[in-house]
Amino acid sequence: MSPDDHVTPVTALLVANRGEIARRVLRTCRALGVSSVAVHTPGEEDAPHVREADIVAALPVPEGRGPVDAYLDPDALVDAARRAGADAVHPGYGFLSENAGFARAVVDAGLTWVGPAAEVIERMGSKTLAKRVARDAGVPVADALDPADVRDEHLPVLVKAVSGGGGRGMRVVRDLEELPGEVDAARSEAASAFGDPEVFCEPYVERGRHVEVQILADAHGTVWAVGERDCSVQRRHQKVLEEAPAPGLPDALRARLHRAARDLAAAIGYTGAGTAEFLVPVTEDGPGEPVFLEMNTRLQVEHPVTECVTGLDLVEWQIRIAEGEPLPAPEPPEPRGHAIEARLYAEDPRRDWRPRTGTLHAFEVPAATAFFETPAGYGVRLDHGVEAGDEVGTDFDPLLAKVVAHGRDRRDALRRLSAALSTALLHGVGTNRDLLVRILGDPHLVDPACLHTGLLTGERLVALARPLADERTERAAALAASLAAIEAVRGHGPTPVGAPAGWRNVPSAPHERRHRTDDGREIVSSFHSTRGVHRPVAEGVRVLSVAPDLVVLETDGVRRPFEIHRAPATPGAPGSVHVRSSLGTVVLTPVDPLPVPETRVDPGALPAPMPGTITAVDVEVGQSVREGQTLLRMEAMKMEHRVTAPADGTVRELPVKAGERVPAGTPLAVLDHTGTEEPPGPPESTTPSHPVDEGSNP
Template sequence: MITRLLVANRGEIARRVVRTCRALGVSPVAVFSDPDAGAPHVAESDLAVRLPGATPADTYLRSDLLVRAALDAGADAVHPGYGFLSENADFARAVLDAGLTWIGPPPEVIAAMGSKVEAKELMAGAGVPVLPELDPAEVTERDLPVLVKASAGGGGRGMRVVRSLADLPAEIAAAEAEAASAFGDGTVFCEPYVERGRHVEVQVLADQHGTVWAFDERDCSLQRRHQKVLEETPSPAVDEKLRAALRSAATAAATTIGYVGAGTVEFLLAPDGQFFFLETNTRLQVEHPVTECVTGLDLVRWQLAIAEGARLPATPPPARGHAIEVRLYAEVPAEGWRPSTGPLHRLTLPGQGADDSTSTVDSSVVEFQAGEADHGLRLDSGIVGSTVVGTHYDPMLAKVIAWGPTRTEAARRLAAALAGARVHGPATNRDLLVRVLRHPAFLAGDADTAFLTSHDLTAPLADRRAQELSALAAALADAAANAARARVQPGVPAGWRNLPSQPERKKYQAPEGELEIAYRVDRDGLTAEGFSDVALVEHGAERVVLDVAGVRVPLSVTAYGDEVFVDSALGPVALRRVPRFAEPGEAVAEGSLLAPMPGSVVAVEVVEGDQVHSGQSLVVLEAMKMRHAVRAPGDGVLRALRVAVGDQVDAGTVLAVVS
């Protein structure tokens, strides 16, 4: 019987495992790197062991440190979560060799599935359909387009679509470098690229006595940079006949390799209805909550029970309703999915309190899927307010999940929850997710892996007029806050005069450019330039109500220093106060190319004096486990190069000057 469990992971999945430990009476043990010393998963565990260092290579990827931590803490089992060493056969062996219980399949199974090349050969032998493997050195024009993939990869890393033979060598080299950095193995291979394919997968659960459960499929087709953004079950593209075939193939795959525990068999579904084996994930998946929501199961609870030798019933519970999960990332979709960093001040769904930013709205999985009113939303997150989003780890802030009796109801519920969420901090993909969930093509079930490249959904939810109204509300709230703090005549509006005077002026940087608000509040009410149809109903330091052409609009205003977040039915707007006078030394030389985020310089592809063209990659930064090319903003000559490979840079650092 497991009594104390070390969670060899961090963030959201660590908190998820801890939650089940609490329900079972198992004592959870956390591990943490130096940046994670104050993380929620540490505070919520009974014991915690420091892993000295900051990078994954020095901490969460050190199997020796993790095993030692488990032994020092008196744990009798290790749960690897997902990512990091969750699919590392050597780590599983080290855990077992130390006399600990491994929460996962046998090391031999992990090793067999760890190489995509070997895994495809095993599946082909079991009668599971597979795409042919192509030797990168032998790809011809007839084979195009092809997909370059990392043999030991996952999460979109080391993956490239190639449509021209001329591009193949460079893309292979880039894939090898990214794979070596992420997985310590730069081996890549090629396979035919299926246009407009869908990514579907089957959750399996297998005990030590030969029983295998294969659940209804999850559709994970909506992706960016080959990484999942939205997952749902069941898939709108799968009928009962295809569903049965997918479950049968997944069962055959699990049985062939002697699988034990929770895992996922992933398939590529072609437009003609054919499907092909992609890989087997020998761990819990990020998207496991959607399966929990439609079945009422706690998959982590079953992982622990199976490790203790429990038997599964003959058949799994039937699925009911529809569940959709989205991944809220700290990134800027309109800028090539550039990751964003900084303090996350608040993350709450409608109905949550300000201090309840990371617990599920309803933490009971069974009640969650069974309810149709208050239990249809779930928030799984590894962060709390004031957490600083850095560059060491994945940019996912949270998973937001909705259940509904139908797909339409689940999508509507999730879109409304996201649109009404308070997300105060780094830029996120929240607005894009809402637009996806409300898009006619998505609602019709027509979302393949190219959906985000074939539909431009990067515009903010708040249009230009909504941003202007939000800036006006921010200015009024700021004035109310200043008045409340005044030592003389507190409460009198700033700028108030007995006689008409010059308007108050405030500037804000908004998503679509700088806004200047000129307004005056006097005995006749609000007068604001450009807002002739707007009247002031109420204004305080955190709430402003405007009458816009006869429609009352309440706006919530929250300020953190110069950052101001305005939430309303018009759409959420993040603003930054622009000082009236610029600080000396803030200006940079014309043509300067600035680092869009903190990161490490991993490649410099030009030298001073080079003629460069618009869009050309000049410097490559690595942050949040992905590589990002910084490109020339226009044609010109590289006048200065300010960085070298290996440099660590902050956001805003001048990398080069082009003129």
């Protein structure tokens, strides 16, 4: 009997996901000639993944719940597949991708499940059970502890969700008194993200490398270890950079990791794509002995780096294996070159990773040569879930895109990726782009011996999170924005007909325009304008040309163009100006010289720093609180954030309750502060549920 006799072709595939991963799967469907089905919740009718699918099915949102819950409803997804005429389901990653009950429901409905069998997902989906299975297969394993059994001698420990991943439901605990509260918070976050509140603890390694092995296995007994990836650069236990092959690993250690992953896959009868994750302790003598952490029974977010270095389409092989096709050779392709992926998030690293929201007015990565597929030769790949004009909210993960550079070697890939990010147009929503560019040039990343999961912490994080543009660049950008604004209103303002832009009847007095930076500082630009000639008051600066969207300045004999992009005002957000140059992008808000009087706000009120859902209220009216104490917790972009007291005081009002969805600016609590004549202003940001001054296990 030939292998073709076991093949059951997929003709219509429903992608039980959204955003970037849905678009990625749709691209492979088009290449294979498979009809594609997208799903969406209300408000997503015009989302990119919806527009690109052949067939679209709506998902109902359960009454009183949010849109995420629709993607966590197996019955609704199976019903959507039936209604759309799909004969197979691909789960993507996140949501129900590692839910055995969903896999069973798909198969019971007579559909093809693109993934391992439900029994395998069950055994590997529970991280505690997966550790026992791995130990039985001879794979070295990190101990798992029941939270109730943790003692002082076990500290520090990492609280982890039994189901799911992506850093959600994870907490580092160093004090036994803090364990119950952190376990409760982890359970709440895990239940929201994965529908399973169960958690466990494992020993916390201060300095370790997160190395994972990509597996492909068919139903005919062939198991490939398709190389490994290093994912040690993380924030809040979530990966920020991933690369393949893992740099600086001794060949013997690399071989042990591959063998352990193959042995585990073979022991459980694994089929499809999966990832075995390991923690490699970092010692003064180099990498230590690896321990198994977990197995992800799905496609990983970082799979593009493996695709780039191997030339494989992992989604294609997921589908082919689900159809029954065997892998084409006993061994996988050898890696070629080096690939690095950067995750572009809508967040602010300078303010404890606060999520950023709004309208994405411009989104373009000019260096990208391929989209959702491996570049021909070496180049830059872009996998993105958003387009210019899209609204970025707080219901879903803050990942906007993955930018992947494939180079001849690691240095080539680092340089390509840094240039691609530096030249990207990202206007309207704050991102971690500047942080990524600084990381890519940091000596601790360039030297593989310095890699570990705690890199983005402490003083190094403070330094890396600085904007690329310094104060001098901000002043130049503000001047460019001021001159461009004058040129933009030529012929449209109250200036006499025929007079040059910037004309005024007191030529001796300079123009003054004010802008506010993203962090609230005010910049004053002063310049003279006579018959279209602009002369800045600042020394060493010359204006070479002015247009509404481009100003060329010469500073100390160096000429630089400044591109101007204006973002219109939206409800709750004033208009802004994005000024881009080779020195970085500066976001400015024009300051109205005659502002409209604002409604007085209670000086003790703490407004919501972002839209979100209140998950817990930790204090009561009349309670005394100390500076830094948690008052409330709220969820935004599937991460929990803590609202803390900016100073000692007493809780006067609590106008919100758990479960309530609130827009940005909503008063969450009102405090009467003690010990100060003037109460402090509202906190700059919430405090993250995952401490940012500590290292992390993946």
